[in-house]
Amino acid sequence: MIKVEKYIVGVDIGGTWIRAAISSMDLREENIKIKTTRTLKEHEYSISNSVILLISELLAEYDISNEEVIGIGLASAGPVDMEKGEVFNNANLGFRVIPLVEPLQDRFPEIPIYLINDGIASVLGIHYFEAEEYEKDNLVYITMSTGFGGGVICNGHLLLGKEGNAAEIGHAIVEPHSDHQCNCGAYGCWEVFSSGTGIKNRALEALETSTLNSKILMFMVDNDPSRITAKEIFQAAKGADKFSKSIIEMSLYYNKIGVGLVNNFYDCRSIYFGGALMKDHGLIIPSLVEQFEKDPLQFTVNHPPNIKVTRYLDDIGVRGALVLVKYKLEGNPVIE
Numbered sequence: 001m002i003k004v005e006k007y008i009v010g011v012d013i014g015g016t017w018i019r020a021a022i023s024s025m026d027l028r029e030e031n032i033k034i035k036t037t038r039t040l041k042e043h044e045y046s047i048s049n050s051v052i053l054l055i056s057e058l059l060a061e062y063d064i065s066n067e068e069v070i071g072i073g074l075a076s077a078g079p080v081d082m083e084k085g086e087v088f089n090n091a092n093l094g095f096r097v098i099p100l101v102e103p104l105q106d107r108f109p110e111i112p113i114y115l116i117n118d119g120i121a122s123v124l125g126i127h128y129f130e131a132e133e134y135e136k137d138n139l140v141y142i143t144m145s146t147g148f149g150g151g152v153i154c155n156g157h158l159l160l161g162k163e164g165n166a167a168e169i170g171h172a173i174v175e176p177h178s179d180h181q182c183n184c185g186a187y188g189c190w191e192v193f194s195s196g197t198g199i200k201n202r203a204l205e206a207l208e209t210s211t212l213n214s215k216i217l218m219f220m221v222d223n224d225p226s227r228i229t230a231k232e233i234f235q236a237a238k239g240a241d242k243f244s245k246s247i248i249e250m251s252l253y254y255n256k257i258g259v260g261l262v263n264n265f266y267d268c269r270s271i272y273f274g275g276a277l278m279k280d281h282g283l284i285i286p287s288l289v290e291q292f293e294k295d296p297l298q299f300t301v302n303h304p305p306n307i308k309v310t311r312y313l314d315d316i317g318v319r320g321a322l323v324l325v326k327y328k329l330e331g332n333p334v335i336e
C-alpha cells in the first residue's frame with residue numbers, strides 16, 4: 001500500500017460476515033485493503049467489538065495511526081436508525097437493538113462515523129465503481145444473501161427514508177396468506193422464499209412431504225438434513241436432483257414478483273445483483289432476464305430494467321461504505 005496522508009475506513013456488517021477496508025481517498029484498486037471476520041452474535045456488543053478489532057488490525061498492519069483516518073463508513077444489514085446509530089429489528093443479527101456508532105465513537109473519538117443500511121451503501125459502491133454513465137441516475141442494487149437488502153438511486157439522488165431504510169425490499173410481502181414466517185415476524189416476505197435462509201428453510205420443510213427425488217442432495221450432506229444450506233441445494237439442482245430443482249424454481253418465481261415490484265416502485269434503468277447467492281447467478285439471473293425480455297407485463301407495468309450482476313460480489317458492501325465516506329467528505333450531490 002502506498003503511503004498517503006489521509007485514509008478512510010469502510011465496514012460491512014452482514015448476517016454471516018463482517019468486512020472492513022482501509023483505503024486512500026482516491027479509492028485506487030491497489031490502495032483498497034480488505035479484511036474479513038465471522039459475525040459473532042453472543043451479545044449486543046459482539047458486533048461493535050469485532051468491528052473495532054478488525055479496524056485496529058488493519059491500522060496496525062498498514063502502520064496507520066488514528067489521526068490519519070478521516071472518516072469511517074459503517075454499512076450494516078438493516079434496518080438501521082441513522083440518528084441513533086444502531087440496528088433494530090434485524091432478522092439475522094440476533095438482537096432487537098444493536099448499538100454500533102456509540103461504541104465505535106468511544107474507541108475512535110476524533111473520527112466522524114457514518115452509519116448506513118448495507119443495501120444502500122452497496123448502491124453507492126455500484127454508482128462509483130461499476131455503473132455506466134447512462135445508468136447512474138436511476139440505479140438499484142439488490143443483495144441476495146443470508147437475507148435480502150436493497151439500495152436505490154432515483155433521479156440522481158440516494159433514497160434514505162426517515163431513518164435510513166428506504167429499500168427494505170426483502171420484506172416486501174409477496175404471499176400475505178403464507179404460513180411461512182420471516183425472521184422479521186411477518187409472514188410471506190420475499191426473503192422467506194428466495195434468500196439463503198429462505199431456500200434452506202423451505203427445503204427442510206418440503207423434505208418431510210415431497211415425493212421428488214432428493215438423492216443427490218442427501219448424498220451431499222451424508223443423509224444429514226441439518227447440514228443442508230442453500231449452497232448444497234444450488235449444487236444439487238445443477239445436477240439432476242429434482243427436489244432441489246423444485247425448491248430453486250419456487251425461489252425464482254418469487255424473485256420475479258420481487259423484482260417486478262422494485263421496478264414498479266422505482267422505475268429503474270438497471271438493477272445490479274450481488275450477495276452470496278450470486279455465486280450461483282447462473283441459476284438465478286437467466287430466468288429473470290428471460291421473463292423481463294419476453295413477458296415483463298406479468299410482473300411489472302414499467303419498462304423493464306437491465307439486469308446485471310456486480311463484479312465485486314461479496315465486496316460491494318464494504319466498497320460502498322468507503323464510497324459513502326468519500327462522497328460525504330467531498331459533498332457529492334448524490335447523497336445530498
Ligand SMILES: [Zn+2]
Nearest residue numbers: 171182184189
Ligand atoms: Zn420479513
